[in-house]
Amino acid sequence: MQIGLIIFILVSCVSAKEKDVTLPRLxxxxxAxxxxxxxxxxxxxxxxxxEESHGYKELLAAATRVDSVSVAICALKEVWVDYGIKSDTITLFRKVDNHQENLVVAEADEIKVDGLVNFIIVNELRYMxxxxxVTAVGLFNSEVKTHLLLFANKGRKEFNELKAQLGALAPEFTGKFLFVLINGAEDSNFRSLRYFGLKSKDLPRVGIYDGDSDMKWLLPEGEISNERVRDFCNAFLRGELKEVKEAGAEAKTEL
Incomplete structure (x- = not known):
């Protein structure tokens, strides 16, 4: 009898908790x-x-699986107008390139949690x-085609330090560069290193890839300071990088 009562209480608590979970309203x-x-x-x-909308439950479930991204809902159409929304839509906003990615729920016969999770993860581009x-899809679909690349080996002390350092610099170049970290210790990134004529032992290094011209540049060896990287980026923007290496026959759609 006591065991049955305990189970009932536990199930009731879990059900109540699940029922109370909602997304914040704007x-x-x-x-907003x-x-x-x-x-x-x-x-x-x-x-x-x-909460009664088609797709709400799936969005709530996706939000619990991608806890690195905050999710909210807005039911007021007068707010929708400010973001060009005309019908039920799930929208991802990102600062790195001032981009708004819309998934029109009203046009979908079925909304699946896995699909929403994939939508968020693919488009979840950050300052670094x-x-x-997965992130390659979002990177190459962005309207910003120039990438500042940090090649570093995960597991080394400088990996996290440089990631944080250049991540803090990235906002200065919003809409001009996407700052991308490439783990040189990952076998699947060997092609990325070879593309720039690098090997894992050469890292860390910094480079620029321009998708519009399909060309690449390497920052000369030396200290990777924010000042040097900032000058490197600004020299590119001014068209002053002279030692150009063409990307050759490598595919444009993958680093």
Whole structure:
């Protein structure tokens, strides 16, 4: 009898907890703006019926699986107008390239949790994005085609230090460069290193890849300071990088 009562209490607590879980609501434009500015990447479900909307439960489930991205909902159409939303839409906002990626729920017959998780992860670009097969899709779909590349070996002391250092520099070049971290200790990134004529033992190094011209440059060996990297980026933007290496026959769609 006691065991049965304990199980009942536990199940009741879990059910109550699941029932109480909801996404925060954005009730005006000011709240929406504050939410979008609160992190590098956020997602808003512009859903007219709120928690009763088609796709809400799936968005809630996706939010619990991608806990690195904050998710909220907005049911007020007067707010939707500010973001060009006309019908139920799940939208990802990211600061790195001032991009807004829309997934129109109203046009989908079925919304799947796995699909929403993939939508978020693929488009989750940050000021410093670590390169892999998933993030590659978002990186090369971005309107910003120039990448500042940090090649470093994960496991080495300088890996996290340089990641944080250049990540702090990246906001200065919003909309001009995507800052990308490439782990030279990962076998799958061997092609990326070879593309720049590098080997794992040569790292850390910094390079620039320009997708529009399909050309690449390497920062000369030496200290990787924010001052040197900033000058390197600005020299590119001014068209002053003279020692150009063409990308050759390597595929444009993959580093």
């Amino acid at each position: 009730n005006n434009t000011k709240a 703006e504050a939410f979008i500015n609160s992190a590098e990447v956020v997602v808003i479900g512009f859903l007219e019926q709120g 994005t670590e390169y892999n097969q």
